[in-house]
Amino acid sequence: MSQTLTAIPALTRLAEDEAIFRDSVYEFADREIRPLTREMDDHAKFNPDLIKKLFELGVMSVEVPESYGGAGGTFFHSVLAVESLSRVDPSIGVLVDVQNTLVINAVMKWGSDELKRKYLPKFATNLIGAYCLSEAGSGSDAFALATRATEKGDGFAITGRKLWITNGNEADMFIVFANVNPDAGYRGITAFIVDRGTPGFTVGKKEDKLGIRASSTCELLFEDCVVPKSQILGDVGKGYKVAIETLNEGRIGIGAQMLGLAQGALDHTIKYVKERKQFGKAIGEFQGVQFQLARMAMDVETTRLLVYNSARLRDAGHPFLTEAAICKIHSSEVAERVASMAINLYGGNGFVKEYPVEKLYRDAKIGQIYEGTSNMQLMTIAKDLLGS
Ligand SMILES: Cc1cc2nc3c(=O)[nH]c(=O)nc-3n(C[C@H](O)[C@H](O)[C@H](O)COP(=O)(O)OP(=O)(O)OC[C@H]3O[C@@H](n4cnc5c(N)ncnc54)[C@H](O)[C@@H]3O)c2cc1C
Numbered sequence: 259m260s261q262t263l264t265a266i267p268a269l270t271r272l273a274e275d276e277a278i279f280r281d282s283v284y285e286f287a288d289r290e291i292r293p294l295t296r297e298m299d300d301h302a303k304f305n306p307d308l309i310k311k312l313f314e315l316g317v318m319s320v321e322v323p324e325s326y327g328g329a330g331g332t333f334f335h336s337v338l339a340v341e342s343l344s345r346v347d348p349s350i351g352v353l354v355d356v357q358n359t360l361v362i363n364a365v366m367k368w369g370s371d372e373l374k375r376k377y378l379p380k381f382a383t384n385l386i387g388a389y390c391l392s393e394a395g396s397g398s399d400a401f402a403l404a405t406r407a408t409e410k411g412d413g414f415a416i417t418g419r420k421l422w423i424t425n426g427n428e429a430d431m432f433i434v435f436a437n438v439n440p441d442a443g444y445r446g447i448t449a450f451i452v453d454r455g456t457p458g459f460t461v462g463k464k465e466d467k468l469g470i471r472a473s474s475t476c477e478l479l480f481e482d483c484v485v486p487k488s489q490i491l492g493d494v495g496k497g498y499k500v501a502i503e504t505l506n507e508g509r510i511g512i513g514a515q516m517l518g519l520a521q522g523a524l525d526h527t528i529k530y531v532k533e534r535k536q537f538g539k540a541i542g543e544f545q546g547v548q549f550q551l552a553r554m555a556m557d558v559e560t561t562r563l564l565v566y567n568s569a570r571l572r573d574a575g576h577p578f579l580t581e582a583a584i585c586k587i588h589s590s591e592v593a594e595r596v597a598s599m600a601i602n603l604y605g606g607n608g609f610v611k612e613y614p615v616e617k618l619y620r621d622a623k624i625g626q627i628y629e630g631t632s633n634m635q636l637m638t639i640a641k642d643l644l645g646s
C-alpha cells in the first residue's frame with residue numbers, strides 16, 4: 259500500500275468545533291427545553307422566552323455568515339442543531355429546521371444583495387421565517403399550485419391560499435410561491451418574500467395536530483397582496499428551482515429531526531428499563547428486553563450514518579439527491595419504530611402523558627408526510643435506479 263493514501267475520516271467522527279456545538283445545543287435543550295416540553299405540547303404553543311433563548315444560542319442563524327451577525331456555521335452544523343434539539347423536543351427541532359435548512363438557505367442562495375442585507379442580520383437577532391409552498395389542491399403535486407401573482411405597478415399582486423405552513427404564527431417573513439404565468443406551467447412559478455403586515459396578507463386558522471403540537475401549522479390568505487419586485491427571490495419564473503433545491507436539502511434536516519427523536523426515545527428507554535422492576539429484577543436484565551434495545555440502537559446508528567452522509571455530501575458540493583431521499587424515508591420509519599418500541603418497553607406507562615414517550619410516537623408520524631411523503635422519496639430513489 260502506498261503511504262500517500264489519505265484516510266477519509268469516519269462519518270460519525272465529529273470535528274472538534276462540531277462536537278462542541280452539538281454538545282452545547284444538547285445541554286441547552288436538556289436544561290431549558292425539557293422542563294417545558296409537556297406544557298408546550300398540551301397548549302400547542304411555544305414558550306416565547308424559549309424562542310428568545312434559541313436566538314441567543316445562535317441556532318436560529320447557523321449558516322448566516324458572521325459578517326451578517328450569524329454563527330457562520332455549515333449545513334452540517336444546522337443538522338447537528340436539529341438533531342440535538344429534536345432529541346428533547348421535535349417541535350423545537352422543526353422550528354429550527356425550517357428556519358435554517360429552508361428559509362435561510364433559500365435567502366443565502368437566491369437572495370439579491372439587497373435581500374441578504376435586509377433579512378440575514380435579522381435572522382440572527384429575532385426574525386423567524388416560513389416556507390410557503392403547499393395548498394389545499396397541491397401537496398405532492400406541488401407545482402400545481404393555484405396561488406397567482408399578477409404584475410401591478412412596480413410589483414406583483416398575490417392572490418391565493420396556502421395551507422400547512424410551519425411557523426405560520428411566529429414568522430414575520432414568508433417565502434411564498436405563486437405562479438405569474440399559469441400558461442407556462444411550472445415555469446411561471448416565482449418565489450416572493452412577503453413580510454407580515456403587508457396589506458392583503460393574513461395568517462388564518464392554526465391546525466390542531468396529532469404531533470409536533472407546539473409547532474404552529476397555519477393557513478395563509480393572500481388577497482391582492484402587493485409586493486415590490488425587489489422582494490422576488492431568484493428570478494421570475496425560476497421559483498420551481500428555488501423550491502426543488504431547497505427542499506432537497508431540507509429533507510436532510512427532517513432526517514436529523516427524526517434521528518434526534520429516535521435517539522431521545524432510546525435515551526428514555528435505557529433509563530426506564532434500569533429502574534422498572536418485574537419478577538424481582540430490573541426489566542433491562544431480561545435478554546428479551548436487551549435484544550429489543552439493541553435493535554433500537556441499530557436503527558439509530560444506521561439513521562445517523564445516512565443523515566450525516568447526506569449532510570456531508572451536501573457541504574462538500576457532491577450530488578446528494580438520492581441519499582437525502584433514502585435518509586428521509588429511513589429516518590422517519592426508524593423514528594416511528596423506535597418510539598413505538600419505547601412505548602412497549604414502558605408498558606402502561608408508555609401510553610400516558612405523564613411519561614415522555616407517547617409524545618415522541620405522535621411526533622414521529624409527521625416525518626413520513628412533510629417535505630415530500632415517503633412515496634415521493636421512493637419515486638426519487640426509483641428514478642435514480644432506473645435512470646429515468
Ligand atoms: C405538520 C405539517 C407541517 C407542514 N409544513 C409545511 C410548510 O412549512 N410548508 C409547506 O409548503 N408545506 C408544509 N406542509 C405540507 C406537506 O408538505 C404536505 O402535506 C405533503 O407534501 C403532502 O401533501 P398532501 O398533504 O397534499 O398529500 P397528498 O399529496 O394528497 O398525498 C396523499 C397520499 O397520496 C400519495 N401520493 C400522492 N401522489 C402520489 C403518486 N404520484 N404516487 C404515489 N403516491 C402518491 C402520498 O404519498 C400520500 O400518501 C406541512 C404539512 C404538515 C402536516
